[in-house]
């Protein structure tokens with residue numbers, strides 16, 4: 001996957017989740033663990049998808065990801081989401097993660113991916129998304 005922040009001077013989408021990278025989220029290098037970032041992106045996409053689906057959603061697929069730079073402890077992690085498609089029961093969310101450390105002048109893009117959610121009912125069956 002080829003992603004470059006040189007073409008993206010600022011985030012695409014709406015800010016849906018912002019959090020802080022803590023020591024408990026680090027890998028053995030002392031930088032933030034990629035799995036934590038993926039989980040945070042999944043939560044961010046679900047927040048956006050639930051608003052449109054007006055109810056429960058579940059994650060059905062996650063696109064490829066590349067990590068452009070390490071995330072240091074203490075950085076503010078911001079997840080931006082743009083919903084690119086709403087199907088009968090599915091929603092496609094384009095997610096970007098940007099980070100800003102207080103020592104930096106501006107925030108920097110770390111990764112992006114596409115996550116598809118499906119609207120489900122109380123027993124986990126797909127349900128149509130009403131417009």
Ligand SMILES: CC(C)(COP(=O)(O)OP(=O)(O)OC[C@H]1O[C@@H](n2cnc3c(N)ncnc32)[C@H](O)[C@@H]1OP(=O)(O)O)[C@@H](O)C(=O)NCCC(=O)NCCS
Pocket residue numbers: 058059060061086087088089090091116118120124125126
């Ligand atoms: C999500 C789930 C309910 C879908 O069930 P299903 O029988 O595949 O449902 P359907 O075939 O009717 O597909 C429903 C929608 O999902 C889409 N979809 C299904 N598999 C997909 C995939 N791999 N990628 C993208 N979209 C997919 C379909 O295109 C369809 O979209 P539409 O209604 O907008 O046209 C079922 O697969 C499931 O429960 N998966 C586990 C989800 C989960 O637990 N996620 C958490 C991570 S463990």
